Amino acid sequence: MLVTVITAACATIAASAATLLSHRAIVRSGNSRRLRITGPHGVDEQYFTRIGGLDQWLSVRGEDRAHPVVVELHGGPGSSNAILANVSRDWERHVTLVRWDMRGTGKTLRRSGAAAQGEMTFDRLVRDAVEVVEHVRERLGADRVVLLGCSFGSAVALRVARSRPDLVGAYVGTDQKVFDGGRDTSDYDAALERLEKAGKKKEAAAVREMGPDQRAWSAEQFSHFSRFASATDPHTFAAMKSVVMKSLWFSPLHSLREIVTFFKGFMASAAVLPDTASFDDRADGTRFGVPFFVVQGACDLVNTPARARAFFDEVQAPVKEFTLIEGAGHFAAYRHPGVFLDVLRTRVLPALAGSR
Structure with a gap:
């Protein structure tokens, strides 16, 4: 009897998995x-190129x-x-969009493995980013590029835009x-409060143990806090469910094994986080020699619009604009790609043309 039950259960699981994979194949197609x-x-190229001594993956589409x-x-x-190629598909009708899997991430990570990613520091990512922009300019014959920094990537992009205005025609964060x-x-206090209100006692205890001084956090603690903050927003x-995870599952550019690699990227890349705890963007300088744009989710509790706006107000740039996307949290540009495209077309690209 037990064998019969187990056999039936296994058959049901197998049938469910087959249905799930079949649906995935249809949507991916x-x-x-x-x-x-x-x-x-048009251009549609995906390839590896040598950046910072490591084969790194780029996608060029438009x-x-x-x-x-x-x-x-x-x-x-x-x-x-x-993974967001389908979400941003309409952008490619107006710009050539270059995507890069940084060292420790995605296809770059899968190519060489975690042990071969080399120097995993924030400074190395910034230097890699400069090399990527220089490579793209040469490959596409572009004078300067629009540099689009997303979340943590905006911290990298900010430093490239500030230090290399000869490469960047406009900055968008x-x-x-x-x-x-x-x-x-x-941000620490708010995340702790949300965890306590949600009854997440174990997670709240972990955050209290970290303390508010990020300079004392380990890479693992940075990762935990990021996860807790996102999950309670x-x-x-x-x-994350409707855009990120859905895009990952149905991405025609990613195999099932690459889905596993996607999650490994967070662990491999966490090593760069402790470096950033003492960074001070105001001390580094608020003067930018390029048009400066920020597009922020009005409801973002991870990187709050208030903190972004306070910095933006101190920025000196030839042109600057701050846009809130109402009803959006983190991933605002990808939750509302049409709104972001409108900002790109009506604000950023005209400023880019005027800055040449």
């Missing part, structure tokens, strides 16, 4: 068709090579945006990350 770029002036070039720096660290040398602990948690 449709997404693959939507991603096709067939026009004579309907017309003559369009402005946007180089996107993903967040995390370790959270590849390559979304889910903007701002470092303040540890002076402001409001309702808008961000909803975006």
Whole structure:
């Protein structure tokens, strides 16, 4: 009798898995068709190139090579945006979108393995980013690029835009990350309060044990806090399910094994976080020689719009604009890609043309 029950249960699980994978295959096929770029002036390239002594993965996509070039720096660290190709498909009708899996992330991580990622520091990521922009400019014949920094990637992009205006035509930060040398602990306090209100006693105890001084946190503690903060932010948690996880599962560019690698990227990249605890963006300078844009979710509790706005107000730039996406938390530009595209078309690209 027991054998019969176990056999039946296994058959049910196998049938459910087969159905799930079949549905995934159908949706991925449709997404693959939507991603096709067939026009004579288009570009659709995915390849590895040597950046910082490591083979790193790039995607270059757009309907017309003559369009402005946007180089996107993903967040995390370790959270590849390559999975979001379908979400941002309409952007590629107006710009050439370059995506890069940083060292410790996605296809770059899978190519060489965690042990071969080399120097895992924030400074190394910044130097890699400069090399990527230089490579893209040469490959596409672009004078300067729009540098799009997303969440943690905005901290990297901010430093490239500040130090290398000769490479960057405009800066766009979304889910903007701002470092303040540890002076402001409001994000820590708010996350702890949300955990306590939700009855997450174990998680709240872990956050209290960390303490508010991030300079004393380990890489593992940074990762835990990020997870706790995101999970207790309702808008961000909803975006993670409906945008990030859904895109990952149905991405035609990623195999099942690469889905596993996606999650390994967070662990491999966490080593860069302790370096950032004492960073101070204001001390580093608020003067930028390029047009400066921030697009932030009005309800983002991970990188709050108040903190981003306070920094933005001190920025001196030829042109600057701050846009709130109402009803959005973290991942605002990808939860509302049409709204972001409108900002890109009507605000950023005209400023890019005027800055040349």
